[in-house]
Amino acid sequence: MLTLREVTKEFRIGAFGGKSVAAVKGVSFDVVPGEVVSLIGESGSGKSTIGRMILGLNSATSGSITFDGLPVRAGKEYYRHVQGIFQDPFSSFNPVFKADRVFAMIKEAYYPGVPAAEWGERVETSLRDVRLNPGQVLGRYPHQLSGGQLQRLLIARALLLDIKLLVADEITSMLDASTRIDVLNLLAELKTRGLGVLYITHDLSLGTYLAERTVVLRQGRVAEMGPTDDVFGGPLHPYTRELLSAVPRLHEAWDDAVPVETCAYHEGGGTGGLLEVTPGHFVSCAGLASCPGG
Numbered sequence: 001m002l003t004l005r006e007v008t009k010e011f012r013i014g015a016f017g018g019k020s021v022a023a024v025k026g027v028s029f030d031v032v033p034g035e036v037v038s039l040i041g042e043s044g045s046g047k048s049t050i051g052r053m054i055l056g057l058n059s060a061t062s063g064s065i066t067f068d069g070l071p072v073r074a075g076k077e078y079y080r081h082v083q084g085i086f087q088d089p090f091s092s093f094n095p096v097f098k099a100d101r102v103f104a105m106i107k108e109a110y111y112p113g114v115p116a117a118e119w120g121e122r123v124e125t126s127l128r129d130v131r132l133n134p135g136q137v138l139g140r141y142p143h144q145l146s147g148g149q150l151q152r153l154l155i156a157r158a159l160l161l162d163i164k165l166l167v168a169d170e171i172t173s174m175l176d177a178s179t180r181i182d183v184l185n186l187l188a189e190l191k192t193r194g195l196g197v198l199y200i201t202h203d204l205s206l207g208t209y210l211a212e213r214t215v216v217l218r219q220g221r222v223a224e225m226g227p228t229d230d231v232f233g234g235p236l237h238p239y240t241r242e243l244l245s246a247v248p249r250l251h252e253a254w255d256d257a258v259p260v261e262t263c264a265y266h267e268g269g270g271t272g273g274l275l276e277v278t279p280g281h282f283v284s285c286a287g288l289a290s291c292p293g294g
């Protein structure tokens, strides 16, 4: 469904755009229907830039991003199937409009011919699908709703469309712990409906909770990716180990990252791109002193 191949993004910066910063470097991965892929990495690793390119808000400098075989084309038809939700739900709402305005806009753009009564029923169904009580959210201004309610409202809005892929960028980082779990469970439910979700987060524990597959991004490149159980159960790249060692675990001593003695990439004969160590589990060079060019 979603395919990224060798995607690179350079931003022009500085006076007159004379310098450039490479935010994303040769990234390739897929998201298929009914799967959650988490995109994990520290701040500045390029996660949001990838999300924005998938949503057509930034263009790739090189490489390709396709959805159902077609290049990303920001516009009404694309957004019928691909939607994004971001960290700060308040920024997605105009504070002077009541929350239900977001539904009215969907109707105007996509379903102008649907009778008002039928539309009202569809809105109510989508709100109940995200476990919101229509009576408690419709007719209210954004400031009268909680962050968790607004995030759900955005998911309900997406459900009114014929959505196939949801790009969820740090959507739970502003929510309290119990609301966060509710929203994560909701995403898990969406995948059972066949939706693909790209779940962008810097929080490993949330990524593992949901995702079938994990892509670990470091300084704009994929360090490691594969089935979540493999990546977290047997991390091959020192960066993944470092990230894992920073996750607090109850009842367990805080351990340091286990040092990597050998580079799984070069040991396995990697020469270009990522090395597939076990089926679907890819790793890049560990960058040890002993690595060629290290």
Ligand SMILES: Nc1ncnc2c1ncn2[C@@H]1O[C@H](COP(=O)(O)OP(=O)(O)OP(=O)(O)O)[C@@H](O)[C@H]1O
Residues within 6 Å of the ligand: 011, 012, 013, 021, 022, 023, 041, 042, 043, 044, 045, 046, 047, 048, 049, 050, 202
């Ligand atoms: N519009 C822009 N102009 C110039 N540089 C940018 C722009 N957007 C992002 N960058 C740079 O690209 C790099 C990747 O940024 P990005 O926001 O994608 O990282 P991130 O992993 O999502 O970080 P965070 O978790 O903090 O949101 C950073 O170095 C950032 O400064």
